[in-house]
Amino acid sequence: MTTPPPAGGPSGAPAGGSRAVPPKPAPPKPAPPKPVPPKPAHLPRVPRLHSASRETYVPGDGMLAWLPFRPTIRMRLTLLYGGMFLMAGVVLLLLMYFFVRQALHDVAPPSFVFGKDITVNGVPMTSEQFNQYLANRHDLASNSALNTLLRKSLTVLVCLAVIAFVAGYAMAGRVLRPLGRITRTAREVASSDLHRRIELDGPDDELKELADTFDDMLDRLDRSFDSQRRFVANASHELRTPLAINRTLLEVQLSDPAASPDLQQLGKTLLATNERSEQLVEGLLLLARSENELTDRRAVELSEVATRALEQTRAEAGKREVELRSEPGPAVVAGNGVLLERLALNLLQNAVRYNTAGGWVEITTAAVPGGGGELVVSNTGPVVPGYELEHIFEPFRRVKGADRTRSDKGVGLGLSIVRSVVRAHGGTVEATPRAGGGLTMRVRIPGA
Numbered sequence: 001m002t003t004p005p006p007a008g009g010p011s012g013a014p015a016g017g018s019r020a021v022p023p024k025p026a027p028p029k030p031a032p033p034k035p036v037p038p039k040p041a042h043l044p045r046v047p048r049l050h051s052a053s054r055e056t057y058v059p060g061d062g063m064l065a066w067l068p069f070r071p072t073i074r075m076r077l078t079l080l081y082g083g084m085f086l087m088a089g090v091v092l093l094l095l096m097y098f099f100v101r102q103a104l105h106d107v108a109p110p111s112f113v114f115g116k117d118i119t120v121n122g123v124p125m126t127s128e129q130f131n132q133y134l135a136n137r138h139d140l141a142s143n144s145a146l147n148t149l150l151r152k153s154l155t156v157l158v159c160l161a162v163i164a165f166v167a168g169y170a171m172a173g174r175v176l177r178p179l180g181r182i183t184r185t186a187r188e189v190a191s192s193d194l195h196r197r198i199e200l201d202g203p204d205d206e207l208k209e210l211a212d213t214f215d216d217m218l219d220r221l222d223r224s225f226d227s228q229r230r231f232v233a234n235a236s237h238e239l240r241t242p243l244a245i246n247r248t249l250l251e252v253q254l255s256d257p258a259a260s261p262d263l264q265q266l267g268k269t270l271l272a273t274n275e276r277s278e279q280l281v282e283g284l285l286l287l288a289r290s291e292n293e294l295t296d297r298r299a300v301e302l303s304e305v306a307t308r309a310l311e312q313t314r315a316e317a318g319k320r321e322v323e324l325r326s327e328p329g330p331a332v333v334a335g336n337g338v339l340l341e342r343l344a345l346n347l348l349q350n351a352v353r354y355n356t357a358g359g360w361v362e363i364t365t366a367a368v369p370g371g372g373g374e375l376v377v378s379n380t381g382p383v384v385p386g387y388e389l390e391h392i393f394e395p396f397r398r399v400k401g402a403d404r405t406r407s408d409k410g411v412g413l414g415l416s417i418v419r420s421v422v423r424a425h426g427g428t429v430e431a432t433p434r435a436g437g438g439l440t441m442r443v444r445i446p447g448a
Contacts, residue, residue, distance in 0.1 A: 097150060378440045
């Protein structure tokens with residue numbers, strides 16, 4: 001059934017005839033963008049250590065950068081309290097010294113006039129000599145009293161300054177105690193439990209406002225993560241089901257002996273495409289799950305994880321004529337066993353698929369000093385340039401020259417999942433090229 005043409009003739013003509021439609025006015029030219037002022041140049045800042053266990057302190061560019069230790073807020077408040085008390089004491093001492101000196105000057109001895117000479121300590125003196133003698137004795141006594149007053153006042157000031165610094169340090173700790181509680185709760189939330197809250201009691205001041213704001217932020221993050229987990233679960237079901245149905249239909253069609261060769265070839269192509277889509281969906285869902293910080297950590301034996309991943313890779317390695325080697329050593333780490341097994345499996349699959357016939361892949365595990373474990377996967381293969389190493393962990397990135405059309409080499413998410421799992425466990429991953437070709441992947445996972 002065809003749709004009749006409009007009564008007005010061809011598109012663009014009015015309904016009454018074939019008169020030309022007046023051209024629409026040209027849209028006004030957009031105003032040229034305003035020039036963006038250049039950003040001011042800033043001097044490079046010295047990087048600071050943000051880990052919980054600081055081994056060395058790197059001074060910054062603040063007013064207290066000269067200190068040999070890390071200037072915490074408590075230490076700054078202590079210096080502020082003690083410094084203000086010391087300055088006030090010095091000012092008070094100077095004023096007291098000035099006022100006492102002026103008072104002693106005001107009580108100078110009066111002058112005496114005698115008709116004849118007098119004897120003082122066996123020395124005859126006239127009136128002028130006697131008055132000068134009294135003035136000198138008064139100056140000596142005044143200077144001695146002022147020196148004694150200054151010396152004792154400085155001693156008392158130093159003692160009071162020490163007491164002021166100690167009291168200021170204690171008061172600063174009491175004032176900052178809620179802030180320490182906020183920090184400890186934030187550290188626990190970041191490491192394990194997202195359901196923890198500060199719930200700070202006390203007066204309605206700035207610290208309580210900060211704690212309440214932090215609790216509200218945690219509530220929103222908790223709801224967001226719950227929503228993300230539900231979305232991943234629903235997407236996992238909704239995306240896998242149609243792909244599984246397509247695979248079943250294609251396999252049923254391929255099992256039909258009456259199918260023509262062209263239909264058989266088409267079915268095999270569609271089945272390979274469907275399989276690649278399943279791998280892509282599975283990789284994206286696993287990548288989404290592994291991006292979240294782990295909330296439930298358990299003790300995992302790294303050698304057992306490596307052994308299970310090695311058994312799953314043995315068949316594929318045999319097809320590609322790649323030798324598998326292993327040196328499992330005892331190493332207990334804290335994390336999720338399923339994700340760690342997937343990490344080892346991805347590293348082994350990547351080492352097997354990007355290898356050469358007759359090559360080898362070696363996986364080793366060992367404990368590291370200070371707790372935790374190390375998993376190392378080395379393989380032969382093509383030479384990897386050093387400038388490509390910073391990109392191999394990005395999604396859908398492969399080394400230049402690798403075949404991007406073959407589906408048997410994965411979908412480009414293997415090392416991205418490895419990096420996400422390592423980050424979720426708070427570990428590190430390092431890739432270094434081997435001299436004869438191939439890579440050495442070194443993963444370190446902290447212990448409990």
